[in-house]
Amino acid sequence: MYLVIAVIILFFVVIFQIAKASEYVAVLKGEKTSKLQSNKINGFLMVVFLVLGLIGVWYCNELFFGKTLFRYGSASVQGEKVDSMLWVTIAVTGSVFVATQILLFWFAYKYQEKPNRKVFYFPHNTNLELLWTVVPAIVLTVLVVIGLRNWFSFTGEAPKNAQVIEVTGKQFGWIFRYPGADNELGKKYYKNIDNASNSLGLIWDDKMSQDDIVTEQTVYIVKDKPCKFIIGSRDVIHDVGLSQFRMKMDAVPGIPTTMWFTPKYTTKEMQERTGNPNFAYEISCDQMCGNGHYSMKGIIQVVTQAEFDEWMAKQKPYYYTAFPDKDPANEKVDSTKKVAINSSLTISSKENTKI
């Protein structure tokens, strides 16, 4: 470590001394000649930088594009529009980027100081200025129109047949709630929250809560069926980030938000398409939420309708976790609370093995 520091400092001292010496040399040679010389070198380097830079941009794309998953396209129907919009935007900004960078560094090289060059006194030109006001304005209008059409379709109402699931963020994990047999989410109030038996603060007097199903960390949704998340938070602001579906929405305490999308591939299909047996649709928390922010992961299991029905049949309403004695499975047995909690634990551990 100290050796490394010593070498770096030595290196700096050497550069510094060379730079100082070069200044003395410049004074000896005469300011004009040395200035012209350094001007030539820097002018040349401008072109070198441009060429190497553009090659670098291409090479960077070679290296990393494959890692972005854009190769496989979006995993949701809505995300396809994001992808197509992305290509249009890349085409527009990419061509402007290449053109303006070439002009910038090429001009710098071409018009470097020459003793006998006469500069062109050119303070303004209305036509030119109008040109580069109007053309960008038109191009941007096109981009805005494409963007807003997509924006309104993403943020619009979810289709009627959408499966509704409530997603709640907490430090540092995710809780999911299905409406159960009655297809209605029951009421909740945050002051009822109790980590052991009522993690969402459901109001048990509300009949609609009694059949709600609550799971943690993993949520099952159905391929090709629109899925609507009603998103909230228990403590600070979190964010449901679904990179493969190209979707994202904040989870704000006290203010529910929504997001919907239609998954195109099951998790299994994605594992085959990407050739990665560990592939998973991960929910990443995308809003700084505390020291465990980086580990706030949830999993979305996209399955077929049949698989989903099979899984759902095994789930028990959360009500029975809070009131084990009401659970029909426990009615005949002289059960204690402890056993009931154990049984609910085995359910959740089964879920985990399925992942």
Next chain:
Amino acid sequence: MSSEVVLDLHSGISSVHDSHHHSHDEHGHHHETFISKYVFSMDHKMIAKQFLITGMFWAVLGGLMSVLFRLQLGYPDSTFPWLEDILGKWAKGGHITPEAYYALVTTHGTVLVFFVLTAGLSGTFANFLIPLQVGARDMASPFLNMLSFWFFFTAGIVMLSSIFVETGPFSGGWTAYPPLSALGDASPGSKTGMDLWIVSMALFVVSSLLGGLNYIATVLNMRTKGMSMTRLPLTIWALFFTAVLGVLSFPVLFSGFILLIFDRNFGTSFYLSDIFVNGVGALPNEGGSAILYQHLFWFLGHPEVYIILLPAMGMVSEILSTNSRKPIFGYMAMIGSLFAIAILAFLVWAHHMFVTGLNPFLGSIFVLLTLLIAVPSAIKVFNWLTTLWRGNIRFTPAMMFAIGFVSLFISGGLTGIWLGNSALDIHLHDTYFVIAHFHIVMGVASMFGMFAGIYHWFPKMYGRFLNNTLGYVHFWITITGAYLIFWPMHYEGLAGMPRRYYDYSIWESFKQFGDLNRFISTVAMIVFAVQLLFLANFFYSIFKGRKLRSANPWGSNTLEWTTPIKPGHGNWPGEIPEVYRWAYDYGKDGHDFISQTTPVGADESVH
């Protein structure tokens, strides 16, 4: 260059001053003590240097913090025992803890945005250039100006002290969103660390208001005879709009902070509702909106981006024109686009909030207004390019950085078109794409503007030159490094890789970038080291740099170069010169340059 000749031809009055007056700098002023000259100085030039050097201190500290957290991102599995020696319990076993990581990220952001790129940049150059370029002896209120620096200094002391409190400095990101920033139980950094953070920021707001009001008053009221608004150099226009933005938006941030202080300490519920904190239970607060803070914050936060960027744009315009030996192309369009940017800056804040559950219709208005900013930005870029076209370019280090600024502004500005379009922003929001975007367009580009300014006006500040060779080394390594660091981050963002993560190794979707992160971290360390080389050059040259022999080394038109080589308090030993023309008569009618103090000839065209 025939600078002396032209000076004799066109600015007889000022060249007389140059040769005869620098022996009695203290002209008309009573003797100054060390304290009144270097510490509680009311000379705008000294205050500018104070801002600059304090800014440099914070830049080194903030930069060092980024090196430390890049160490974690690049080498998450390695241990560095020496880290424990420096950071103690924050790096147990040579491994930065998540607490320390988030504290570093947060402080890095706060310090760089506010202390370096706001105070260090516009504090330095607004103070230094406004009186010199408009032809005033000092700021409208030298006393407020002094207070402005000392409020900034105190803000820095408070921020620095927050690093040493037991629960650590604030660690919820530089935007300090509640409820995280409001609840000490949700994050240890939100305890004492956050109190100090708010106090520091409040002092900073006071500092920038005092400074800003002063800049506005000086530009409007203290221009010398003949210096109409449309003869002002673009630096002054840019600094003027910067000050207006700051004065109108910082108070809104301040109001947001006050509500936050109330929520933190006095049991109100402006931002809090329906919260259950693990280990504490349900909080009594109901009915507040966490989103309200974001509106208040970004109402400053977005103009802040332009507070950082506009001074750089102004200086770059001036430097590009001077060193191309050509007038800036489209002077009025440049002012117009600055004005348009300043107005639009206030109307786009919610584009930071597209995924907060914002009303979609409201969101669409913000998309429109955001993308509109690309129009004045495009005008600026094309005008800069046209300024270079058919010029006679001298690659001074300042000019190199100005060209680098344009390159970075293009690269980072174009990705703004992606992010401003809400439907696309949904995917890219809060990913490394955003990191890449704002570091290039606001961070590095503004740093380049600042470097350009330092290299260009250093001779005016200290009467000596910076070493050129070191300047070129500094430029080439920094621009190459900046692109190597931030360009590949776009790809991480396209994969959806979230920002502000301590470790990506548990994520199947993002861990494929481990090698890239290591590469980025390594380059970041090299680039940071090269900045130390620049600092060495800076401080060495203050005392030992090559001395200036003529008052106008760059052959520049603006007024600051008509002062003596080392101007005293009051700037001009005699009368303040009168101005007869705009600042950009370069290469006109066969003259290399024509100072603003030269009367317009009988048959000369007026701009």
